[in-house]
Amino acid sequence: MIKRFIVLLFLLGLGLVFAGLLSGYSADNELNLTGRYYAEHTAQDIGAANIVTAIIVTYRGLDTLGEVTVLFLTATIVAVLLGRGVAQKGKSLQRDLPKSGELLTTGSFLLVPLILLLGAYVFINGHLTPGGGFQGGAIVASAILLMLLTDPLRHFSHRLISIIESISGLFFLGIGVLGIFLAGGFLDNRIFPIGEFGSLFSAGAIPVIYSLIGLKVGAEFSSMLVNFSETEGS
Amino acid sequence: MVYVAMVTGFILILMGLYGALTNSNILRMIVAFSVANTGVNIVLVAVGYIDGRTAPILDAAVPVAEAAVRIIDPVPQALVLTAIVIGLGVTTLMLAYAYKLYEIKGTLDIAQFSELKW
Amino acid sequence: MIDLMLLVTIFFAIAMIGAALVAIRVKQISIAMLAAGLVSLLASVMFLFFAAPDVAMTEAAIGSGLTTFLFFFVLGRVRGDQRD
Amino acid sequence: MVNAIFILVIGLGAAFLLGFLRDKRKLAYVVTLAALVSMAWIAARWLLFFAVDGGARTEIFTAGTLPPFAINLHLGIAEAALMLLVILCGLFSAIYMQNTLMRLGRRMMSVLLVFVMSLCGIILTRDVFNLFVFFELAVIATAGLILLCEDKRTFAAGFKYLIISQIVSILLLVGIIFAYHASGSLNIDDMAAMSSGTLKGVGSLAFFLMLMAIMTEAKPFPANGWALDIYESAHPAFSALFSAAMAGAAAVYAIDKLLLIGASQWLPVVTAIGLLSFVAANLLALVQTNDRRTLGYSSVGQVGLILVVIGQRDILGEHYLYIVGGILLSHAVAKAGLYWLSGLLSQRKLTDWSALRGHPLLIFAFVSFVAMLTGLPPFPSFYAKWDLVMLLAAENRLWILALILIATLLEAGYLFRWFGYIIKREKETDKQILSLASHKLAVVLSTAVISWGLAYLWGELSAHGNLLYALPLLFALSFLLLDQLPARIKNSLSIAGMVAYFMVSYPTYDPLQLIFGAIFLLGSSVILLASYHVSGRRVGFYPSALLMFAGLTLLIVAKDAFHFFAAWEFLTIGSYFLILRGKHSEPHALSYVIFSLGGAFLILAGFALAAQGISPFPLESLAQVAKPIAPWVFLLLAIGFMTKTAVIGLHIWLPGAHAEAETDVSPMVSGILLKAGLFGLMVLLMNMGKQSLYGVELTYVMLWMGALSAFLGNLMAVFQEDAKRLLAYSSIGQMGYALFGLALMNQLGWLMALMFVINHYIYKSMLFLSIGGIAKRTGTRDMYKMGGLIALMPLSFIAVLIGIIAVSGVPPLSGFGGRWIFYNAILESEYRLPMMLIFISGPIAFLYLFRLIHTIFLGQLKDEHRQIKEAPFWILLPQMIYVVALMIFAVVPGLAMRHVDAYLSPFFEGQGLNWEGFTITSHYGYWSPVSIMIVVAVIFATLFAWLLFVNRKAQKVKQFNIVYSAERPFRPETTHFAWNFFAPYRKALGFLMQPYVTRFWETMMDLLHSIADLSRRFYTGNGQTYGIQLLAFVVIVYLFKMEF
């Protein structure tokens, strides 16, 4: 009880800070300097229709690299964390799970390729429409999820996942480095021609990078899911 | 509208923190944190919003020339995207830890994990 | 139009807070997880109002989708403990 | 030059690459190391570019777009140095963890790489959101690397850390977005540029949230319970990284960057948080018993100190980098080194570190690290702290200065206590605690080498010159290399070295320096003669002893405050190591070093106050210190020096330290070391003269202190049963006399003090040596267990006899000269009351001296001592030299004193003595040592000869051949009246012996420990509590900051 009271008290303090932020906040009517720059320059400099994508992949590409690395790290650590337990206990203890229904099995058989396709679409078109590597990656991972739901004991190749992860990561980095030599700097997308604004093959390296991100994120999400699911039975 | 979202976001943050700091069950703490994270995301998006403008995607509806007066600020959105993904990373990690802690002690009561102290 | 948006926003806000309240107060952990997912889902809809389709997609896919699944994965492994 | 972004690319690329190397652990490990090496190489190249070629800072743009529209990185000397630090730390940890990494496989290696990479990112980036991303990376990598340890408790620690980082990231994100809203940019430099107008209101709050969030990563008190849990349970190599690289370099640098935005307005907040952490962490560390947790607290404290320096940036000006760099690198290297060292041990109690004993290299490494942490010369933190303190004092930020010094003292306290455990605690032989894998050893030792390299570097960069160039110091340090030689060879080398140095340098000394120099160099050579009696290698003795002598030698030639203080620290440390060598000296050495360092810090504060920013500050300038601060300077310096002379109240360290030291060490620390304090006082008084504070004349207070010391020191000596303790207390009394003489502030008083300097050196060294020799033979220091040794140890007896006659000031020996000058001196001065105490202490001295000779040499010989031989030749030799010296000095004191007298006369108005012929005359009286000696000698010799003559035929009988109560006594034990010898005296004056002072200091210590013990319960170990504490921290800082 006292604990709750204390927590409330301090949260009240934090609330005061937030209240201060709110009361002093005045919504902008205009874009600020940065926003305006992006609005005005993205099209000709980067060539991406989706400004958010341009920012994520190019302007703030380093953030995104970090972000991808966060997922990479998380996946790795989850694998270490959960892998150790499995290794210790051995896999013989897996309990018998009821088989999933026929409908789910068949459905997933049909759905998985579709979902994968959707994911690919989302991340390839990231520079044009809403969505991109992360969303696409998540969609790809949902396909894996579906497969896992269908057959919890299904064995996924960790090796495959990690190779996809590594390759896409390395390519991402490689393209970034190419930017230093071929264009204005690390992660500059203008190593490829910007192309025609609004078309699929435009915006320089963005579609490539976003695809790599999509692959990588998908692999990482999948790895996490698989690792969690393999803890089953311990 | 912005203010409503912002207030909601702040309230969610505070509620999330309250939940995280009062519930002794580790899983519930993580759940509470995810609520708080959602709150943060809402605040972030709200800051970038400008009344009456559209999404920062240039297409037929928003020609390049008019972009500066038609779209909302794209930066916060980019930030939120990153924040969401990072949030997921941390949440996943916490979950993995939670599982591991449970495996060690057979309990999820955070107060039980205090051999390290003083 | 704008008023309508405001009303809808307020509605969503109230809904989210309600769901959050459930998420942090309810006894059953599984319900709390669902409620947290709901908060996230509501938020992603709200992001659409705020002209942020990218964020909305991400929040929906990752915040409410993946995260909730992960929660349940773990919950399934630790069922033995139902203490609050 | 390779683009610095490749540091990030290589780190990340290697991490990704490891994904291919699933089953090739060795290859993966090689890749990891190669990546780290190449990263380090890039950083090193840049560092050289900036440092040597004087290159300008470079900006690295990404995405081909200028900031603030794209993320940019910033590379200057600070960034390059910090990155090199971080990467090397990572590399060393990777080497160190070879086995662990090989066992856990490529995943952990990639986590490690990403961790190092993300820290570099934190250092490089100039974008707040990018900063957030890299921080999250570091946090997550931390959560991963925690798993390196087998300890199951780490899981809990990692989870606690995740809770905290969740809260932190919430705060940080909210802060970032509102800062962005306020400034329209995410770029730090942009925000800084527009700060003045935009950082009102929302902007300021946003900045506050960002600052608090980043600050949390620096683990400030009290929001740091989680960090301590990690430190305690994680793999030591990771703790090294976590402390040195993450908190000590990256987080701190992030704060530094962030403060560009908040500017001066927020500096006090950072200072306050840093100070609180520094003081509280070191206080709490006092009661820790777990080594890694102790190091964790120390780490928190050190980072706090760095925060203080950052917070004081406004006054540090061009010295900022030098100071913060010195402290930061010292902390990083030392803490990492200590953590790596801790990994060699399998037990976690501080006392288990005694396993290091017998490994001189490891002990040397430990000492280097501890010295680095506590800011002792010649390490960078010493230079940095000196400059910091000087600037703080110049700006009148005295509270900060005081708290820094207090906390440093606390830190020195537990670190040196720990060192004492290593040297003195019993090893548990049945357990194999220490495991020496060669790659781990290599890491630890190369860290030690790096620490000395940094010491050299910082000396080179220092405006005061490199301390490592001092010849005496080099001489002392060279004995570290020679330590494998037999002790006797080293002894000869030391003596030759010191005598040669004296011969070379004495022409440049003035008479005052000459007296002290002769004692410090020649005097110690004489004592070292006694060291010939030790065979074997005597590891550690010579470096310590010579370090002390180097400090003493440098002290007398120091021209400015910096060198004076550095020399002071050298001699303190050297003597601490020496004292610690005694069998039971662990607690005493500790109290010695704490008091000494406390005194040293007072001296430091005094100099800082006096200098007011002038650098270098010549000692002569003490005379020009202006009025309002002059008395305070005087007070600080005087108390500092008086700690060394063990004035009553600050004396409790002395008896144990001197008594428990080794046979040849006691005379060094008593006969020689104590003079350093007197030298300091002379310098002080010569330059500052009389000062008064609130109408009280400070020299008058000193006079009373001296008198009280003389009285109580002697009185306490009377009641000791332990011969060496008796001599030690006697030193307190003797130093009281000298202090008294100095405080008289007239020429004769000074002359007397100098006379005491010489006399006390001779007779106290002599007495300690003879008592040491006797203790060696009898195996005890308790006087009542001895008795009747006169026949067996006649030479020792003569030494003691001459010694006590000299000490008590009985004519015809030289002690009388001191007394005679003393009377003349007090006749000239105006002070009368304190004399009374001096008068009484003379006869009291006689009591203990008589007891010394009686209970040891006279009375009945105990049965178990019948076979005892005279003390070893090498211990006797210096004693005999002293006997001769005493005689000479007694007959012709003018040899030395007339020059000193002449030297002193310009400082006072011609009150000197007349040294014409053999008779010395003053305004009041006269003294002819030669005639006294002749008269006494003639009478004495006549009578003695006559007795010899008339008893020429007498038959010698055993001493026990006596009659007692009409019977022959049957056991010598019952017939030797020795225990509690002065019982009536105790009855009469024992009330003065209540150990109030000891009790006072003990209570202080207990109080500190209880506070620490009580307040550490604050860290309940519950992750939620830690979260609440973080919240409380933020809210409280907010309330404080926003209120004002």
Next chain:
Amino acid sequence: MQFEWIQIPYALLTLFIVLNFGLIMNAFVAKIGARVGRRHGIPIYQNYLDLIKNYGLRSSITHGMMFYLGPVFRLTGGVGLIMFVPTIYGSLMFSNFSFSGDLILALYFIFFGTLGMALGAGESGHPHAAIGISRGLSQVTMAELPLALAIFSIALQYQTLSVTEIVAAQQGGIQNWTLFTNPLAVAAAMLSFLGSVMRPPFDVVLAPQEIPIGPPTEYHSSYLALMQTNRVIYPIAKMVIFMNLFYGGADNWLVFFLKIFLIYMFAVFVGVVFPRFRVEQSIRWFLIWAVPIGVLAVVLV
């Protein structure tokens, strides 16, 4: 003042006079004491007999050379003390070796003998002797304090440490004596004197030696003779200092004898009146009564 060879015989003459005077005075005082106690008492020449007898005796045993140190130190202390102070004011002949040092020398040389006594007693190996030493030293520390204070006070008063100059300053009438110009100092010094001559009430120090054991038994024959000689010379040497400092000194031997005798009688009378103190009592007594007077003397001068 410079050394001349002739001073040696002169000094020996002084010594001779003082020795004889001391022997007779001791006997005389003993006689008075006996008569007061209605006993017959010793003959006046008894001390001579004792002394000569002891000098004549030969001991056949010795505890070794160190054993000699006690008596030698003791007598050197006594003789030296008298050598370092001028006995007769204005007489070069009887100024002895006072050119060697001033008042401070005398003050500190007192301890030389004390040390000797202590050493000798200790070397005797006898516990009672050691007990006596421990008591004696304990007492003497406090007893000497008022004296030191008084001497300091006088030195301040006359602004000199030279005994001769102090005596010179007291010439020209009894009113110039320190006794009248600085009575506090004199009072303090006289109280101190009581303690140092080891007469009642401060003679507990000697008590163990009243039993015929300890040094007197071990130190017999010639050793004892030396010590006896000292017990004659030493008090007188000390009283000479007192006389010179406080009572105007003496310009001829007659005045010298008279003054010394009166000073001694003061101690004797006090001894008769007061009971014996235990050591700690006497220490306190000095601390409470004599020391404050001395302090006052120093402060008020």
